[in-house]
Amino acid sequence: MKPLCSLFLILGLSILGCAPAAEKPLNVVFILADDLGWGELGSYGQKKIPTPNLDRLAKEGSRFTQHYSGAPVCAPARCVLMTGKxxxxxxxxxxxxxxxxxxxxxxxxxxxxxxxxxxxxVFQKAGYATGAMGKWGLGPVGSTGEPNKKGFDLFFGYNCQSVAHSYYPPYLWRNAEKIVINEKPVPGGAKQPEGEVKMEDWIGETYAPKLMIQEAEKFIEGNAAKPFFLYLAFIEPHMAMHPPRESVEKFPEEWDTQAYRGESGYLPHPRPRAGYAAMISDLDGYVGRVMEALEKAGVADQTLVIFTSDNGTTHPRSTKSHFHVGGVDVVFFNSTAGLRGYKGSVYEGGIRIPMIARLPGRIPAGVVNETPGFFADWFPTLCEATGVKAPEGLDGQSLWPALTSGEKKERTKPLLWVFPEYGGQVAVRLGDMKAVRQNLKTKKPGPWEVYDLSQDRAEANDIAATHPEVIQQAEEMLKKEVTENALFPVEIPGVTVGAR
Structure with missing residues (x-):
C-alpha cells in the first residue's frame, strides 16, 4: 500500500500545482592561490604555518597528491584552466x-x-550567475580577453598581473570601471640596501585583498537562490610581501634574525619569514570566510569547492642572498617538501600543487587520492559535475570519477607542458614516468631527462640512458599534441609540430 499512497500523494500535489521542486543545480567555487608551494599547507606537511581552514577542507573532502598546474607561471596557467587546452x-x-x-x-x-x-x-550560457574576484591576467579591459567578454557577469579585482604586485594598488577594476582605492598607492618593488627596514614604510591605506574577499561574500549571499560559478583567484602568497601588521605579529619574533632588503625583487620587509607566513595564514582565513558565507547562505552542501594553486613557490634570484624572489625563505618553510625546482620550472616543484575538493555526500571525506591530473582537466570535470554540456575539443580528462569514488583513476589523455620561457622547457608525464627537456631556447639545448616519479619524486636520478622508449613516447606525443604559436614559439629538437 505504501507505494500506492506515495503515488496518490504525488498526483495530488501535481493537481494542486505544488509538485516536488526539481533539485537545484550544483554551485561551484573555484579558489586559486598564487605561487603557493606544494608543502605550504598543514595537510601537505607544513609545520610552521597554521592553515586550519584548509586543513578542515581536506578533512571534509579529498586531498590530491599528484595534481599539477597547467603551466609554471601565472598567465598560461590561467589560460589552461579557463579554456581546458x-x-x-x-x-x-x-x-x-x-x-x-x-x-x-x-x-x-x-x-x-x-x-x-x-x-x-559555458556556465553563463547554462544559466549560472558567474563571478570572478582576484587576479585575471588574460586580457586588458576593452580587449577580447576581458573578464566580461569571457563569461563573467561580475569581475572585481586586478586585471593586470603587474599591478597585482602591490597589495595597496591605486585602483581595482569592477568590470570595466576603474575603482580608485588608494590615493597614495604603495609600489610593488623597491630596494633598501642600508638603514632600518620598517614595516610601516610599505603599508598603505586600503588593502586590496580585504575588498576582494568582501566582494566574494556579497556574491555568494546575492546569488544563493540560483546556481552560481565563483572563481576566486586570490593573490596570496605572491609577492610583494606587505601583509597587515596584525597578521605579521601572529608569528614569533625570533623567526627573523635578518631583514629582507629587496635584493631578490619586490619590497623590503623587516620580518620576511613572519611576513610570508602571514600571507598564507591570511589566505587560509579567506577560505574560512568563503565557507562561512556558503554556510550562512544555506548552500555549503550544494557547492563543489575546489582549492589549488597556479604554480609552485618562488625561485632564487640573487646569488648574494638565501632569500628567493620577494624575500621567501623556502628552506625555512620546506616549501616544496622535497620536490625539485620552483616557479618557472617544469620540474615537480614548479608545477605540482596542492589540490583539495569538497562536496559532502558526493566526494568522500578524509581521502588522499593519487590520481594524476592538471588544470586542463577542470573544464570537463566541472561540466560533468554540474551536468552542463562541455564543448568539443577539450584537452582535459574529467576527474569526476576519481573525485566521487575516492580511488586512483588511470590517465587516458596527455599530461604535458610546453613552456617557452625560463630558457624554453617541455615535460611529458607517461604513467609514473616523466620526461623533461630544458634550455630549448639557448644555443645548447639540454638532453632529455627521464624520472620514475613512483620511486624518485625529487627527480634526482635521471634514468634516460636506460629508458629510451620513454623519450620516444614523449616525442611521439608532442608531435601529435603541439601546434605552432607565433607569439610563444619554442622548438623541440626532433619534434616537428603542426601549424596552429
Whole structure:
C-alpha cells in the first residue's frame, strides 16, 4: 500500500500545482592561490604555518597528491584552466604584457581571442550567475580577453598581473570601471640596501585583498537562490610581501634574525619569514570566510569547492642572498617538501600543487587520492559535475570519477607542458614516468631527462640512458599534441609540430 499512497500523494500535489521542486543545480567555487608551494599547507606537511581552514577542507573532502598546474607561471596557467587546452594548444603559453604587442593597452596581459571559449562562458550560457574576484591576467579591459567578454557577469579585482604586485594598488577594476582605492598607492618593488627596514614604510591605506574577499561574500549571499560559478583567484602568497601588521605579529619574533632588503625583487620587509607566513595564514582565513558565507547562505552542501594553486613557490634570484624572489625563505618553510625546482620550472616543484575538493555526500571525506591530473582537466570535470554540456575539443580528462569514488583513476589523455620561457622547457608525464627537456631556447639545448616519479619524486636520478622508449613516447606525443604559436614559439629538437 505504501507505494500506492506515495503515488496518490504525488498526483495530488501535481493537481494542486505544488509538485516536488526539481533539485537545484550544483554551485561551484573555484579558489586559486598564487605561487603557493606544494608543502605550504598543514595537510601537505607544513609545520610552521597554521592553515586550519584548509586543513578542515581536506578533512571534509579529498586531498590530491599528484595534481599539477597547467603551466609554471601565472598567465598560461590561467589560460589552461579557463579554456581546458594544455600548453601544446593553448593560445597563451607565457607571461606577455599586452602593450608589447598591442600598444593601445597600457596594462594587462596578452588577451584571449574572441574565439577562445572559457568555462565561465559555458556556465553563463547554462544559466549560472558567474563571478570572478582576484587576479585575471588574460586580457586588458576593452580587449577580447576581458573578464566580461569571457563569461563573467561580475569581475572585481586586478586585471593586470603587474599591478597585482602591490597589495595597496591605486585602483581595482569592477568590470570595466576603474575603482580608485588608494590615493597614495604603495609600489610593488623597491630596494633598501642600508638603514632600518620598517614595516610601516610599505603599508598603505586600503588593502586590496580585504575588498576582494568582501566582494566574494556579497556574491555568494546575492546569488544563493540560483546556481552560481565563483572563481576566486586570490593573490596570496605572491609577492610583494606587505601583509597587515596584525597578521605579521601572529608569528614569533625570533623567526627573523635578518631583514629582507629587496635584493631578490619586490619590497623590503623587516620580518620576511613572519611576513610570508602571514600571507598564507591570511589566505587560509579567506577560505574560512568563503565557507562561512556558503554556510550562512544555506548552500555549503550544494557547492563543489575546489582549492589549488597556479604554480609552485618562488625561485632564487640573487646569488648574494638565501632569500628567493620577494624575500621567501623556502628552506625555512620546506616549501616544496622535497620536490625539485620552483616557479618557472617544469620540474615537480614548479608545477605540482596542492589540490583539495569538497562536496559532502558526493566526494568522500578524509581521502588522499593519487590520481594524476592538471588544470586542463577542470573544464570537463566541472561540466560533468554540474551536468552542463562541455564543448568539443577539450584537452582535459574529467576527474569526476576519481573525485566521487575516492580511488586512483588511470590517465587516458596527455599530461604535458610546453613552456617557452625560463630558457624554453617541455615535460611529458607517461604513467609514473616523466620526461623533461630544458634550455630549448639557448644555443645548447639540454638532453632529455627521464624520472620514475613512483620511486624518485625529487627527480634526482635521471634514468634516460636506460629508458629510451620513454623519450620516444614523449616525442611521439608532442608531435601529435603541439601546434605552432607565433607569439610563444619554442622548438623541440626532433619534434616537428603542426601549424596552429
Amino acid at each position: 594544455h600548453l601544446g594548444h593553448a593560445e597563451i603559453r607565457g607571461n606577455l604584457a599586452a602593450k608589447k604587442v598591442l600598444p593601445e593597452y597600457d596594462e594587462g596581459q596578452y588577451p584571449l581571442s574572441e574565439k577562445a571559449v572559457t568555462m565561465a562562458q
